[in-house]
Amino acid sequence: xxxxxxxxxxxxxxxxxxxxxxxxxxxxxxxxxxxxxxxxxxxxxxxxxxxxxxxxxxxxxxxxxxxxxxxxxxxxxxxxxxxxxxxxxxxxxxxxxxxxxx
Numbered sequence: 001x002x003x004x005x006x007x008x009x010x011x012x013x014x015x016x017x018x019x020x021x022x023x024x025x026x027x028x029x030x031x032x033x034x035x036x037x038x039x040x041x042x043x044x045x046x047x048x049x050x051x052x053x054x055x056x057x058x059x060x061x062x063x064x065x066x067x068x069x070x071x072x073x074x075x076x077x078x079x080x081x082x083x084x085x086x087x088x089x090x091x092x093x094x095x096x097x098x099x100x101x102x
Contacts, residue, residue: 005052012043013067020067022074032072033084040070050092057089058098 013020020039026032040046050069056062062082063073069092071085090096 007045007048010045011049012040022065022067022072025067025072033088036067036072037070037088039067046070047092050089054089054093054097057086 008014018024022036025035040049043049046069053063053069063085065075066073069089071088073082073085086097
């Protein structure tokens with residue numbers, strides 16, 4: 001972990017990483033999205049996490065099988081599901097993702 005990523009140690013997920021496995025969520029729809037959001041909503045480093053996730057996605061490193069920055073990324077990450085997660089991410093970072101399909 002680099003000095004500019006020390007914020008990760010303050011994340012809500014640090015206490016129970018298994019809770020952020022997307023397989024622990026309802027399988028589809030609004031309940032899935034709501035549960036993912038609730039897991040991260042009170043995280044003190046939500047904005048940092050969103051910014052890092054955006055950089056990762058823009059670099060072609062797409063999260064798979066996890067809840068990160070308030071959104072669930074499926075194991076097989078269909079385009080529709082990624083779009084939902086990307087919308088949450090774009091809301092948090094306040095801008096559209098550049099080249100999110102990479």
